[in-house]
Each structure stands twice: as C-alpha cells, then as structure tokens.
C-alpha cells in the first residue's frame with residue numbers, strides 16, 4: 144500500500160508531495176500500489192475445507208450437496224422449487240425454454256443488462272425485443288414493456304439493475320394480463336427484499352448467479368426458482384440433456400435402465416463441490432449484503448458534497464432495499480475538463496479498478512447486425528452508458544480500500560475541475 148492512502152490528494156490536513164498530487168496517468172505516484180478490483184469473492188478457510196471434504200467423497204458431480212443447496216436457496220428465496228445450474232446464463236436459458244420461447248416468438252428484454260439476459264432468448268431461436276430503461280432507476284417499467292408487446296410475445300425478462308429491485312408487482316400484473324411468462328434476471332438483487340419478500344419472488348421464474356463478483360459465490364454457478372412444479376420439472380430436464388428418468392413420465396418405460404430424451408437439452412449441471420461452497424456462502428448472504436450497504440452509505444456521504452459526480456440510481460423506496468451488486472456513479476461532463484474515458488483511465492492508473500456496466504445490448508455488433516438495432520434506439524440507456532462508472536464494492540473491502548477509492552477520485556476530479564480547457 145502506498146503511503147498516499149494516509150495523505151489525501153486534496154491536501155486536506157496533510158502535507159502532500161507534488162508526486163502524490165500529480166495524476167498517476169501523468170507520471171505521478173498512484174494512490175495504491177496494487178489494483179483494487181471492482182468486485183471480489185470472500186471465501187473462508189472453513190469453506191475451503193468444506194469443498195475439500197466433498198472432493199474426498201464419492202460424489203463430485205451433481206449429487207447430495209446440489210440437492211441441499213437447492214433446498215437451502217428455495218428457503219432463502221421463499222419459493223417451492225429451486226433448480227441449480229452451471230451458471231446464471233444456463234439458468235436463464237432454462238427459464239426461456241420453460242417459458243416456451245421458440246422460433247417465431249418474442250421476449251421483451253431491457254437493453255441495459257449483461258448480454259446473457261437477452262442471449263437466453265436468442266438461444267431458443269426467439270427474438271429478443273429490446274426496450275429502453277427508466278432514466279432514473281435504470282430498470283424496466285410496465286409502460287416500457289407494454290410499448291414493445293406484439294402478438295408474438297411470450298415472455299418478459301426484467302433485470303434488477305445493479306441490485307435495485309425492479310417494479311416486479313407491476314410487471315407481474317402486466318404479464319398476467321397478457322398471458323406472458325415473467326422471468327426475472329434477479330442476479331444483481333440476490334439478498335434484497337421488496338415488501339418483505341426476496342427479490343424475484345413475484346416472477347414466474349427467477350434466475351440468480353453465483354459468479355465470484357455476485358453476492359455469494361460457488362465459483363461459477365446459477366439457479367432458477369419458481370413455484371410451478373411443472374416449470375421446475377422442465378428446468379431440471381433441460382439442465383441434463385432433456386432426459387427424462389421418471390418412469391411415470393416416459394412414453395415407453397421398458398425397464399429400470401431406461402432414460403428418454405424428450406426435449407433438446409444441455410449439460411448445464413453444477414458440481415457438488417461448487418454446491419458445498421454455495422451452501423456455506425448462502426448462510427452469509429445477509430451479512431454480505433449489509434456489508435455492501437455499509438460501503439454504499441459511505442460512498443453516498445462522500446458523493447453528496449462532490450461536484451462532478453452523482454449516484455446513477457435513486458435510493459430504494461422505503462419498502463425495498465438495494466443489494467448493491469454494483470455501486471455506480473455518473474460523471475457530469477459539464478463540470479470536468481475530461482471525458483469519461485479519461486476519468487476511467489486516470490482511475491485505473493491510480494490502481495482503482497473501476498468498470499463500465501454495461502454497453503447497452505443493442506449497441507453490440509451481433510445485436511445490430513442480427514436484429515437491426517441502431518445507436519439512438521434507446522436514448523436513456525445510451526445517455527447513462529456515456530457517463531457511468533462502477534466503483535469497487537464487495538464485503539472484503541477494507542476501510543483503507545474505500546478511502547483509496549475516494550482519495551483517487553478526489554485527486555482526479557479536482558485536477559479536471561480546475562484545469563483550463
């Protein structure tokens with residue numbers, strides 16, 4: 144750790160050398176000597192031992208730990224069924240399949256998300272019909288969804304962007320009125336509650352991720368949750384080659400050896416040693432979310448008085464909480480003599496691992512070339528994209544790490560606020 148951590152670059156109360164004041168991108172001393180990532184897992188030695196115990200046992204592919212993990216997550220999510228997958232991408236694909244998406248059908252998806260939210264629709268041969276997001280919350284709304292419905296629409300996918308829960312009650316109502324399946328990609332909001340219910344609880348199908356930057360991890364991993372037994376059965380079959388093993392569901396049961404492929408499926412199984420980690424992490428979910436929220440409160444307090452940046456999303460409504468998968472700010476270009484790219488590069492040079500989440504889906508070449516989307520199609524998502532920066536946030540971040548982010552930001556903002564153009 145560079146000494147600069149205890150020497151705020153704005154000069155407040157400390158003697159600051161000119162090398163510390165000078166931006167690292169221009170040859171000065173970086174605020175940190177090593178890169179602070181924007182997200183990182185927190186895995187204890189006991190969890191390492193738990194994984195090792197499973198690895199020494201008989202089951203290392205999907206087995207009893209996967210079943211325990213599914214039960215534990217179903218309880219946390221308040222759902223009747225939870226089906227574990229190898230990733231959230233796979234779980235979303237399973238949800239799209241369970242919703243009956245196929246060639247000739249459509250699903251409405253917000254353009255502001257990670258690609259997997261829309262790709263799940265495309266994997267089924269259906270069309271991802273993208274929508275803009277609400278300029279303030281950055282989430283889908285029932286009105287935005289309604290404006291994109293057609294006779295081909297079968298499903299609606301909503302995302303809890305950055306961890307701020309979407310207006311699920313409204314979206315569920317719109318979906319019900321139009322006979323559509325409501326799929327919630329709730330992977331940013333795992334651990335958030337809305338009106339006393341876990342995020343995703345109002346959707347027909349909700350999908351979650353256990354990637355290391357998410358609220359809890361199993362290395363890679365995902366899960367789909369539902370109250371519908373038939374949908375859960377379709378999800379399970381889909382995750383293992385479309386194969387049916389239950390005699391009463393077979394077309395021709397001719398002996399106990401038989402399994403039948405009844406739908407095109409995949410190998411989307413998670414392993415038991417991943418689930419051993421997942422079970423233990425699930426027990427820490429609440430603590431991890433509180434830690435993320437505490438970091439967000441500290442960022443909030445600093446940003447309030449900092450010209451040139453603002454929170455990208457409002458505070459959650461009183462009956463909901465924000466899971467802070469991401470803490471995102473928007474840069475005010477009118478205040479600074481620098482582009483967002485310059486601010487990003489200057490922060491990286493100070494060893495602050497900021498990120499940009501996300502290039503809107505409609506701007507990716509595949510989506511432009513395949514579906515004809517163009518720049519300008521979704522102005523609110525594009526305006527957000529041009530100004531956003533995600534700051535490091537994860538439970539294992541120390542107070543010193545957090546102060547490094549603030550120190551580096553202040554150093555850069557003050558340099559670019561004062562510099563003549």
Ligand SMILES: Cc1ncc(COP(=O)(O)O)c(C=O)c1O
Pocket residue numbers: 230231232233256257259260302328330331351352353354364365
């Ligand atoms: C909104 C969203 N959906 C889906 C995914 C895919 O998750 P996974 O990496 O578990 O496949 C991500 C991953 O970052 C995501 O942010």
